[in-house]
Each structure stands twice: as C-alpha cells, then as structure tokens.
Amino acid sequence: MAETLTGAQALIRSLEHEGVEVVFGVPGGAILPAYDPLLDSPIRHVLARHEQGAGHMASGYAHATGRVGVCMATSGPGATNLITPLQDAYMDSVPVVAITGQVATKSIGMDAFQEAHTWGISMPCTKHNYLVTTVEELPDVIAEAFHLAATGRPGPVLVDIPKNVLNAEMQWHRPGAIDLPGYKPSVKGHPRQVKAAVRLIHESERPVLYAGGGIIKANAADRLRRFAEQANLPVVTTLMARGAFPDTHPLALGMPGMHGNYTAITAMQRSDLLVAIGARFDDRVTGDVSTFAPEAKVIHVDVDPAEIGKVRTADVPIVGDAGVVLEQLIEAMDRLLDGEEPPAREAWFAQLRTWQEEHPLTYEQDPNGPIQQQYVIEKLHELTGGDAIVVAGVGQHQMWASQFWRFTRPRSWINSGGLGTMGFAVPAAIGAKVGRPDDLVFAIDGDGCFQMTSQELITAATEGIPIKVAVMNNGSLGMVKQWQRLFYGGRYSAIDLTTQVPDYVKLAEAMGCVGLRAESPGEVVPTLEKALAVEDRPVVVEFRVDPDAMVFPMVPAGASNDDVVLGPEDLA
Amino acid sequence: MKHVISVTVENKPGVLARISSMFARRGFNIHSLTVGPTEDPRLSRMTVVVDGPEMEQIVKQLYKLVHTVKVTELEPGETIEREIMLVRVNADPTRRGELLDAANLFSAKVVDVGATTVTFEVAGEPSTLNDFLELLRTYGIVTLVKSGRIALAKDQKSTTRRGRLRTA
Known part of the structure; x- marks a missing residue:
C-alpha cells in the first residue's frame, strides 16, 4: 500500500535513499518543514553558524570522502549565502547537493519575505539546478540531483523547493530510472585516440605527465602511478592534484604554476609532450598561454569535452573518465612495449635532476628571527609523519602548504583552487573531519582568511568536531601585500589586519576551543605538540609569523613561464 | 563570420534562460535566437545565429547544459x-x-x-x-x-562532425 508523505518527509527519505549520512545547514522560514522529519531520520544535521560555512562544510566532506556533500538553507539570504560555496564547488568540480527552501509557489515573483530568485542566481554557478513545483516530482528530482553531482565531471547541483511543496502530501514512490536524454557523459576513451596517445608518449623525448584534480575526482591515483612508472614519465601535480602522485616518488616533480617549483614549471615549458589528465590548463598553471610550453604536443584526457581545446589545442584529445582512460593507456602501453623497457630518456631526466639541484624550494629559519610559515608546515609534517588531511585557505599560507607538505595520498589536501575563496579552510576542515572522523584534520589558515569564517569553530566545538587550525598571523593580507610590494612600488593599501586584534587565543577559548600561541621559532614544535595532544576539542594555534615574507618562486600574472622569479632580487 | 546552430533541447521551464545565460557567461555573442516547439512535444528547437570564431567551444558548452539533446552546426549551402x-x-x-x-x-x-x-x-x-x-x-x-532566423539542414548529411560531440 502506498504511503502518504509530505514533501518534506519525501525529501528526507530521498536523501536517506541516496545514502546521505550528514547534512550541513541552517534552518529558516521556508525550509522549516524539512527540519521536522530530520528529527526522525538517522541523517546527522550539523548546524552551521552561517550558510557559507554549511556550503564549504559540504565541499570539505566531499573532497575528503569522494561522496556527495549535502547542505541545506532557507530561502532568500540563506540561499544567497550559499552562492560562494556553490561557485567554489563548481570551479573545483566538487560533488555537492544544495537544498534550499523557497517561498510558496503562489508568492513567487511577489517580492515576498525572504524571497530571492535562487534558481536564476544559482544557474551560472551550478552544474544544474531545479525549482520543484509539484510534490510528486521530488523523489525523481533528488535522485537526478545526486546523479548529476556525482557523475561525469562532478559539480554542485541546487534544488530549490517552495514551502507549499514541502507541506503538500504525496503518495511516496521510489524514484524511477534517471531520464536525462541530454546527459550521457563519456567514460571510456576512444580506442584509436588511446593508441595514438601511447605511440606519441613512447616516441617523446621530453614528456611531462600533467596531472590535475580530475585524477583525485576519478579515484585514479593508483593507475596514475602505474602508468607513470610503466611509461617512465615525470609527473607534475597541480594545486588541485596534490596527493594524486606521491611527492616522495622519484618521478615526482611537484607543483607547477604561478607558485610552483622551478623544475615543474620549466619541465612543462621545455617539454616536447604534455600528457594532461584531468587538468584544464588553468591560467595559474600556464602563465601567458601564447608562450606556454611552445614545443610541446598535447595529449588531453578529460571527462568534460569542453575543457579539451578550450585553452590549448590538443593533438590527441581523449574524452573519458581519468581512471578508465588510464587503464586503457596502461593496456595499450603494455601492448606497445611488449615486454621491453620504456625509453630511458636519460638526457631529460638528467636535465630535470640538474634543475632540481640548482633550484630547490628553500627558505631560511633564523632561530632568533620571526617564525617562517614554511618552518611551521615542515615541523607539522614531521610531527604527524605526514599522516593528516591538510586544509588550506587562500593566499601565501596556501602556497607554502602546497609547496612544503610532502603529499603521498589522494584526498589528503583540500583547498579552494579555482575560485580562491578566502575563508574556505575552517568550514571545509569541519566537513572533512565529519566525513573522516578518524583522521587528523589540520587546517592551515591565514589570519585574513580565518577572520572570514572563524565563527564555524563554534559549530566545531558544539558539534564535537575536533579539528585543528593553524592561524598564520602576519597581521596582513599577505598575498595582497606581496603584490603591492612587487608590483605597486611598496605602496601598501588596505592590507593591515593588525597582529594584536583579535587575540586568537581568547577568541578560540570564547568559541569553546583550545587556544595556543607560538611567537618564536623555538616555540613552534612544543606548541604543535600541545595542539596534537588535544583530542576532545577543536584547537586553534596562532603562529606569529614573519610579516614581510614572500612566496617564491613566482611567475607574475600574465608573464611567461619562461620568466620564473626565484626571489625578490630577480625583480630588481 | 556568422554561424547558424540548431539546438534541440528538452522542453522544460527555463531552458531558454539556461542557454542565454551560458552565452552571456562565456562571452559568446548571439546575433539572433528563435525558439519554438517541434514535432515531439518533449523537445524544443532553437536556431541560434552566433558571431565569432569560438564555434567549437560554443557547441561544447551547449552540450554541457543538461537539457541540451543535440547541437548541429548548419553548413551554409546545405541549409534552409x-x-x-x-x-x-x-x-x-x-x-x-x-x-x-x-x-x-x-x-x-x-x-x-x-x-x-x-x-x-x-x-x-x-x-x-x-x-x-x-x-x-x-x-x-x-x-x-x-523574427530571427529559423533553419533546418537540407538533410542529415550536413551535420558537422563536431556537432555530434557528447558532454560530461
């Protein structure tokens, strides 16, 4: 016998059917009906202090687990506060489903209380979105939303549900088969292109495997490694792909791009073949496109055909899932090699080693000087054995974390790459910790970023989500300061945050966390040890860091990757 | 150079907004756009006349929209x-x-x-x-x-190769 449910009950049951274990959200008028059946559901609700926090938590959860993250908000301001996390998830291809309440259908367009045109506002920052107008379609819409978020190129999907639809009654039915005639993501690469690719790879003398975030999205790190070893290819891992290939591997070149290391940047620049997998030739990677990797042919593997040829023409385009195509490449390479060794490429590897020796990532920690952020990151890595999920905000600390942490596993690095959302770290770390409670989750944040979303530490403290946050306090918007110093003649404009206010220790304690502070290099290790010893509460550790430090190497915006700036002296 | 694209989309509320929003967001210029029902009530057909050299991206970005079923770039001389x-x-x-x-x-x-x-x-x-x-x-x-242009390929042979690309 069919069961009569309200739209709200059908929504929660649909979420249960999708295997949702947690929803990050903030209730309010229009979404109220959905919060009632949530009380009777095994789904955990984490009450964020701001909808932006809820959105980034859902993203952090998805980044860390690979499952779809879910956030929920009310109409109007609740929905508009989700826009930043949605765009963030869209840029970084993160599977997120956002549920928003909407004013009743008869009030739509009447400028009702807390009305916003959520469907229209969220259209350009979601993979797809819905305005549900009848209660009967709810189960199908939720099933479609999860399908779209998780398959093909993952991304955020928003479902806007008017209050009367949530209150209306329906006969519960399980969703039917997904019916999306215009949505058929390619999974398998074209065999002829795969064959052409391995031939090109085999013949190349200076190849670089350019691994992007798609490797992690496709859970393909194991196959990436197998293929790199099989074909003897050096590997660069972009900001979104850190952890997709172990930094400790002899073939690893580390991160390319604006703040990448000299060898990774220059290897791409001088290569005769770029094998891009799950990467999108972002401007932060290519620098000036017209002078990027001028001698390189390009094999471009991506699940999204629109990425292929968008920035750089591909000689061999392959549309498909990174993991599936890698398997095809491995198989085709196996056949091509037929038991032989891959080309040794001795000259190329010798060149790469020379660059690595000549231009390693370096910094100096003066024992009597201010704390360097790189030192904190290295010590944290030592103390944890690298066994942590590192979450970063956006700016100098993010670049140093990416440069100096030795990543060895996928999903151990979570950051906002495409959108560059300051304030991402604290809520994303909370989401990651909820998804992987047994892992150590350590956010490395800047003081500017931290002040944008630190209120979510109240969420962490009250919900029992013991994350750790390192606040790199240089008293300024450090990356902006760096640019003003380098490109605006040192005229500092609106970058001063002050070092003293807020008092991060007191602020942490006020939010129910442990607050710690290290002011000199000698205090770094003992303070980190104290932080790591806390297990029952979130911890905030403030590091008073060098206010004048700058991130290098650097390819200035719009410059060619031939012109890597290794230090301030190069710009004189 | 003007190109004529025929876009078959699911006949769903807001589909025109999705298409025009995508054009605006990606900086593609629409010269004219017409939309109307087809022989199949579940589908609408749009004829879009676009300006500019980014045809491959336009076709791919159209396909990326979930409600887009088919995109055909119509060849001059092969089109009514x-x-x-x-x-x-x-x-x-x-x-x-x-x-x-x-x-x-x-x-x-x-x-x-x-x-x-x-x-x-x-x-x-x-x-x-x-x-x-x-x-x-x-x-x-x-x-x-x-009214804006409506167009139809003279026969199926004029469908261009890139018109058949599928999307994620």
Missing part, C-alpha cells in the same frame, strides 16, 4: 534558412506606385496602409530580406522588426 520581417516605410503618395512595384518583386505583402506609410510583411531567405531592406532605405524605414 527563413526569416520573417515587418517593415514600415515612408510612402509619399507620389512614390507609392513604384514602391508597391518594388515590393511585388520581393513578394512582400502589404499588411497595413497609413496616411504616409506602408507596412510590408516579407518572409524568405535572410539575404532576400536584406536586399529588400536596402531598397527600402531610399524611402525611409520607420520601423523594422525581424
């Missing part, structure tokens, strides 16, 4: 293109005769006659419409409205 326009021109009584003769040559229908103006309806190939407009300029065009 039609447009309708209403045009009101100054029609001095002394020149009315020659104006009507000219209109006759273009199979333009007189749909409204005023004290000093005549309004024509013309349907046909876009180039024919443009030729007629050129001719009317000497009389003085008062108001012009065009």
Whole structure:
C-alpha cells in the first residue's frame, strides 16, 4: 500500500535513499518543514553558524570522502549565502547537493519575505539546478540531483523547493530510472585516440605527465602511478592534484604554476609532450598561454569535452573518465612495449635532476628571527609523519602548504583552487573531519582568511568536531601585500589586519576551543605538540609569523613561464 | 563570420534562460535566437545565429547544459534558412506606385496602409530580406522588426562532425 508523505518527509527519505549520512545547514522560514522529519531520520544535521560555512562544510566532506556533500538553507539570504560555496564547488568540480527552501509557489515573483530568485542566481554557478513545483516530482528530482553531482565531471547541483511543496502530501514512490536524454557523459576513451596517445608518449623525448584534480575526482591515483612508472614519465601535480602522485616518488616533480617549483614549471615549458589528465590548463598553471610550453604536443584526457581545446589545442584529445582512460593507456602501453623497457630518456631526466639541484624550494629559519610559515608546515609534517588531511585557505599560507607538505595520498589536501575563496579552510576542515572522523584534520589558515569564517569553530566545538587550525598571523593580507610590494612600488593599501586584534587565543577559548600561541621559532614544535595532544576539542594555534615574507618562486600574472622569479632580487 | 546552430533541447521551464545565460557567461555573442516547439512535444528547437570564431567551444558548452539533446552546426549551402520581417516605410503618395512595384518583386505583402506609410510583411531567405531592406532605405524605414532566423539542414548529411560531440 502506498504511503502518504509530505514533501518534506519525501525529501528526507530521498536523501536517506541516496545514502546521505550528514547534512550541513541552517534552518529558516521556508525550509522549516524539512527540519521536522530530520528529527526522525538517522541523517546527522550539523548546524552551521552561517550558510557559507554549511556550503564549504559540504565541499570539505566531499573532497575528503569522494561522496556527495549535502547542505541545506532557507530561502532568500540563506540561499544567497550559499552562492560562494556553490561557485567554489563548481570551479573545483566538487560533488555537492544544495537544498534550499523557497517561498510558496503562489508568492513567487511577489517580492515576498525572504524571497530571492535562487534558481536564476544559482544557474551560472551550478552544474544544474531545479525549482520543484509539484510534490510528486521530488523523489525523481533528488535522485537526478545526486546523479548529476556525482557523475561525469562532478559539480554542485541546487534544488530549490517552495514551502507549499514541502507541506503538500504525496503518495511516496521510489524514484524511477534517471531520464536525462541530454546527459550521457563519456567514460571510456576512444580506442584509436588511446593508441595514438601511447605511440606519441613512447616516441617523446621530453614528456611531462600533467596531472590535475580530475585524477583525485576519478579515484585514479593508483593507475596514475602505474602508468607513470610503466611509461617512465615525470609527473607534475597541480594545486588541485596534490596527493594524486606521491611527492616522495622519484618521478615526482611537484607543483607547477604561478607558485610552483622551478623544475615543474620549466619541465612543462621545455617539454616536447604534455600528457594532461584531468587538468584544464588553468591560467595559474600556464602563465601567458601564447608562450606556454611552445614545443610541446598535447595529449588531453578529460571527462568534460569542453575543457579539451578550450585553452590549448590538443593533438590527441581523449574524452573519458581519468581512471578508465588510464587503464586503457596502461593496456595499450603494455601492448606497445611488449615486454621491453620504456625509453630511458636519460638526457631529460638528467636535465630535470640538474634543475632540481640548482633550484630547490628553500627558505631560511633564523632561530632568533620571526617564525617562517614554511618552518611551521615542515615541523607539522614531521610531527604527524605526514599522516593528516591538510586544509588550506587562500593566499601565501596556501602556497607554502602546497609547496612544503610532502603529499603521498589522494584526498589528503583540500583547498579552494579555482575560485580562491578566502575563508574556505575552517568550514571545509569541519566537513572533512565529519566525513573522516578518524583522521587528523589540520587546517592551515591565514589570519585574513580565518577572520572570514572563524565563527564555524563554534559549530566545531558544539558539534564535537575536533579539528585543528593553524592561524598564520602576519597581521596582513599577505598575498595582497606581496603584490603591492612587487608590483605597486611598496605602496601598501588596505592590507593591515593588525597582529594584536583579535587575540586568537581568547577568541578560540570564547568559541569553546583550545587556544595556543607560538611567537618564536623555538616555540613552534612544543606548541604543535600541545595542539596534537588535544583530542576532545577543536584547537586553534596562532603562529606569529614573519610579516614581510614572500612566496617564491613566482611567475607574475600574465608573464611567461619562461620568466620564473626565484626571489625578490630577480625583480630588481 | 556568422554561424547558424540548431539546438534541440528538452522542453522544460527555463531552458531558454539556461542557454542565454551560458552565452552571456562565456562571452559568446548571439546575433539572433528563435525558439519554438517541434514535432515531439518533449523537445524544443532553437536556431541560434552566433558571431565569432569560438564555434567549437560554443557547441561544447551547449552540450554541457543538461537539457541540451543535440547541437548541429548548419553548413551554409546545405541549409534552409527563413526569416520573417515587418517593415514600415515612408510612402509619399507620389512614390507609392513604384514602391508597391518594388515590393511585388520581393513578394512582400502589404499588411497595413497609413496616411504616409506602408507596412510590408516579407518572409524568405535572410539575404532576400536584406536586399529588400536596402531598397527600402531610399524611402525611409520607420520601423523594422525581424523574427530571427529559423533553419533546418537540407538533410542529415550536413551535420558537422563536431556537432555530434557528447558532454560530461
């Protein structure tokens, strides 16, 4: 016998059917009906202090687990506060489903209380979105939303549900088969292109495997490694792909791009073949496109055909899932090699080693000087054995974390790459910790970023989500300061945050966390040890860091990757 | 260079907004866009005339929209293109005769006659419409409205290769 449910009950049951274990959200008028059946559901609700926090938590959860993250908000301001996390998830291809309440259908367009045109506002920052107008379609819409978020190129999907639809009654039915005639993501690469690719790879003398975030999205790190070893290819891992290939591997070149290391940047620049997998030739990677990797042919593997040829023409385009195509490449390479060794490429590897020796990532920690952020990151890595999920905000600390942490596993690095959302770290770390409670989750944040979303530490403290946050306090918007110093003649404009206010220790304690502070290099290790010893509460550790430090190497915006700036002296 | 694309989309609320929003967001220029139902009530067909060199990206980005079912770039010469326009021109009584003769040559229908103006309806190939407009300029065009182009490939063979790409 069919069961009569309200739209709200059908929504929660649909979420249960999708295997949702947690929803990050903030209730309010229009979404109220959905919060009632949530009380009777095994789904955990984490009450964020701001909808932006809820959105980034859902993203952090998805980044860390690979499952779809879910956030929920009310109409109007609740929905508009989700826009930043949605765009963030869209840029970084993160599977997120956002549920928003909407004013009743008869009030739509009447400028009702807390009305916003959520469907229209969220259209350009979601993979797809819905305005549900009848209660009967709810189960199908939720099933479609999860399908779209998780398959093909993952991304955020928003479902806007008017209050009367949530209150209306329906006969519960399980969703039917997904019916999306215009949505058929390619999974398998074209065999002829795969064959052409391995031939090109085999013949190349200076190849670089350019691994992007798609490797992690496709859970393909194991196959990436197998293929790199099989074909003897050096590997660069972009900001979104850190952890997709172990930094400790002899073939690893580390991160390319604006703040990448000299060898990774220059290897791409001088290569005769770029094998891009799950990467999108972002401007932060290519620098000036017209002078990027001028001698390189390009094999471009991506699940999204629109990425292929968008920035750089591909000689061999392959549309498909990174993991599936890698398997095809491995198989085709196996056949091509037929038991032989891959080309040794001795000259190329010798060149790469020379660059690595000549231009390693370096910094100096003066024992009597201010704390360097790189030192904190290295010590944290030592103390944890690298066994942590590192979450970063956006700016100098993010670049140093990416440069100096030795990543060895996928999903151990979570950051906002495409959108560059300051304030991402604290809520994303909370989401990651909820998804992987047994892992150590350590956010490395800047003081500017931290002040944008630190209120979510109240969420962490009250919900029992013991994350750790390192606040790199240089008293300024450090990356902006760096640019003003380098490109605006040192005229500092609106970058001063002050070092003293807020008092991060007191602020942490006020939010129910442990607050710690290290002011000199000698205090770094003992303070980190104290932080790591806390297990029952979130911890905030403030590091008073060098206010004048700058991130290098650097390819200035719009410059060619031939012109890597290794230090301030190069710009004189 | 203008290109004509035929886009078959699911007939769902907001699908026109999705397409036009995508064009705006990606910085692609729309010259004209028409939309209407097809032989299948579940589908609508849009004819979009676009300007610019980014055809491959436009086709791929169209496919990326979930409600897009098929995108075909129509090849000039392999395509039936039609447009309708209403045009009101100054029609001095002394020149009315020659104006009507000219209109006759273009199979333009007189749909409204005023004290000093005549309004024509013309349907046909876009180039024919443009030729007629050129001719009317000497009389003085008062108001012009065009429907935008509708187009159909002459047969399935004119579907271009990139028109068949699928999307994630």
